[in-house]
Amino acid sequence: MIGIDLVQSTAETLMRKAAIEIPDDYLAGLKTAAAAEDGDLSSFVLEAMLENYAAAKEDSRAMCGDTGCPRWYVKMGNEARIDGGPIALEAALRRATASATSSVPLRPNRVHPLWRTDHDNNVGIGAPEIEYGFEPGGDWIDLVTVHKGGLFGTDYRMLFPSDGIQGIKRFFLDSLVAFGKRGLACQPAIIGIGLGGSKDACMVLGKRAACLRVVGDRNPDAKIAELEDELKDLGNNIGMGAMGFVGKSMVIDCNIEVGYCHTGGMQMSVHAFCLSSRRAVARIYGDGRVAYRTDPQWFTDYQRRETVEWPQAQTKSG
Template sequence: MISQQVIQDTAYDIMGRAAIDIPPDYRSGVEFMIEKEDGLSKFVLQTMMENWDAATEDRRPMCADSGLPRYYVKVGNEAQYEGGPIGIEHALREATARATHDIPLRPNRVHPLWRTDHNNNVGINAPEIDWSFEPDADWIDITTVHKGGLFGTDYRMLFPGDGIDGIKRFFLDTLLSYGKRGLACQPAIVGIGLGGSKDTTMVLGKQAACLRVVGDRNPDPKISELELELKELGNSIGMGAMGFSGKSMVSDCHIEVGYTHTGGMPMSVHMFCLSSRRATARLFADGRVEYRTDPQWFTPYMRRETTSWQN
């Protein structure tokens, strides 16, 4: 039985890890990009590396826009946990409020109309908690992501006849729109959602950006190829960090798909940022907790195509 207290304390703990420690996959992705840069773009990326070191040394957030802190929960089908799903949601809201004060995170969450701020990143529909499930498992994975909320995302309904050209154009449009002046805080992991219902398109793209690591490839070889092609296209724009002339726009590109309306090909683009903040913990039935920076969110079960699941 996984206790309420362990859930809350672990959810609290990963908030700090996400805010402070840059994930190694993203860091090495940027190290690789610096090699190809010079001038202002190189100065900017090297300064970001210094910032990550300062954050880890001082145990302070690497970026003060600690975004919209939120959780992704994957529950093993065999997991036993105290308090049920309502208990988990309560623990995650408590953890968010405690972590906001203690780390501290910026209390970004306000009412959209009245701008009321509870100063703890908790409110109506906040923090978001996305659920998924995993067969043959008795653990719970909890991931937190802190992503800024203003720039770098767009949605468009494309049609099958628009083809790969349409995808490339919208990809470029979004990167140019938000890349100028570096509003998207690039170089970024770019997530693309293709298909599904319109809301699913947005969710898939967001998860592709935030829950897959640099170097990870979609298991479908043709999609994997498209990921690499779009990454290359983004880096050929001639734009780098802060929108300065450079080559570092896309540290990786991840595509996730969902079966969609026969007449449509909806697409979303999401850019994560220079402080790609994510941290995951696995809570085991015996009370152990293991930490990692790869959320391993997209499992074969999540990408299943058939009516029933057979591993």
């Protein structure tokens, strides 16, 4: 049985880590981009960002003043039991979000869309979002917090089979060029792409591809992995870099996730996880151990399952 106080204290630690510590995979990716960048202004910007990550960690302060919109992804092993059940879990995550907003501090970004009411704690109607996944075997829960930033850099379009890869490339470039101007997308970023599903599923897949997969990770489908490489290169050859200045750093990595869609369509969404790609993860085991990491390991074979039943043998291996 996993205690609810442990869930809340772990969640508060995650909120702090996400806001302050740039994940290692993204940092390494940005260093590689900075080394390759030859645009004067773009280079200056990337060097300033690297200094900024160090300053954030050293001073224990948020790396960006816009600390994004905190949200939670909870993945539960099939044998996990939480004291008080899922209702208590949700309350603990909401309490942790509110308390970390003043203790870190984070910017209280969340307001009512019409009345602009601000509770000054990042909690409100539907906020923070809490999404769930399950995994065969295991008595653990994974808590993942993502504080995605940015009002810019995300778009959706209904494409069709006849648009093909050429159409995918066009919409990908359109999204980067449109939102990259003046650096509105806060590039270079991890770009997530959702293909297929339905409109809502496509947005969810793309956002998760951006926020729940790490730099260097590749889709298990070899041809999709190739497309990820190709789109990354395409984005970095626009001639645009950080802040929309002349350069070649737009995409730190490109991650694609797919879902089966209507036979006549090919939905596509594009999501930019910004320069402050805030994510932090902890696994809480049934015996109370807590292990922190930065890789959500969200997209397992089980999460991408495509057959009617998940084979029993795999269920048992956990």
